[in-house]
Amino acid sequence: MSDDFTQSYYHQQPYDQDDDQRRNNTAAAAFPYSGSTPQNNMQVFDPSYLSFSEFFNGPTTQNPFPGAFDLSPEAFSAGKEEHPPPSGGGETPATPNSSISSGSTEAVEYDENSNKGKKEIKGTLENDAKSKKGSDPKKQRQSRYAFMTKSEVDHLEDGYRWRKYGQKAVKNNAYPRSYYRCTTQKCPVKKRVERSFEDPSIVVTTYEGQHNHDVPTTLRGSVVAGMFAPTMLSPPFGAPEGSSSFSQELLLGQMGNIYGYGGDGGTSNVTNHQQNLSGPRQQLHQFPDYGLLQDIIPPAFPKPEP
DNA sequence: CGGTTTTGACCTGCGC
């Protein structure tokens, strides 16, 4: 991908090997968007990953997601001022039948060590961090994970209980953004839910923070519930070892070849896959949280085929 | 009645 993207890329986890390669093989790599350089040839999930679980676990024991999700929203949002407008060509993003899944995390603390050998990235991150809210060390953000779900409902069932504490109209988006907070006491997790302004059928959910508790027993077997099991929401996207509790099988079944996204509008069978297995029609996508979602959705999604 | 949602106000950060 482009250097732009690379430079906007923030690694939370130290990857001293296959770093670049992994990056190119992760969902994150599929988002070459650096705020001003939308790519046509995007790769979301490299087909080399035979399954979603494999994708999660990676070719090695290391979870590729840290690389995939360790995007710095700040880094991406840095280019928000020049994000390509949805105009012209009607960049209606998502191809209905294509599933994108990507996500991002944002370290609560910018781990300098994690960027060893990635000076440029680090620099970008730091700069962004300084220019954004992160400038205040007291307000370092929680880890964040953003997911895109093709769903008819705004608030996706993920197994946790949430209480809505705010709703805000977002600039350049006809759809309001909702703010939710985990109702579990002392749980700091929040999430933002909004619809893609270009494809209302896509719900963008951004989780912030980590649950300090298990999924409520009221878990209703929702796909997303499995997806967002505690391990999933842990920074490394499931502790390296502890992730065993993560429903990989479920993911396998639900996510299928979620990486089957070509970026050129190619279709995948994920849609049906999801639809068949989940009650409310939901397609799960993950994508890097660039901070301002509307800034990344356009380039991140291929427009639906006419 | 307790929990959740709604919604306007308020606060904060950032760009100009």
Added chain:
DNA sequence: GCGCAGGTCAAAACCG
């Protein structure tokens, strides 16, 4: 310093 936008608060309304 001012205005804008995002995020949060909190009181009222709503719901089971």
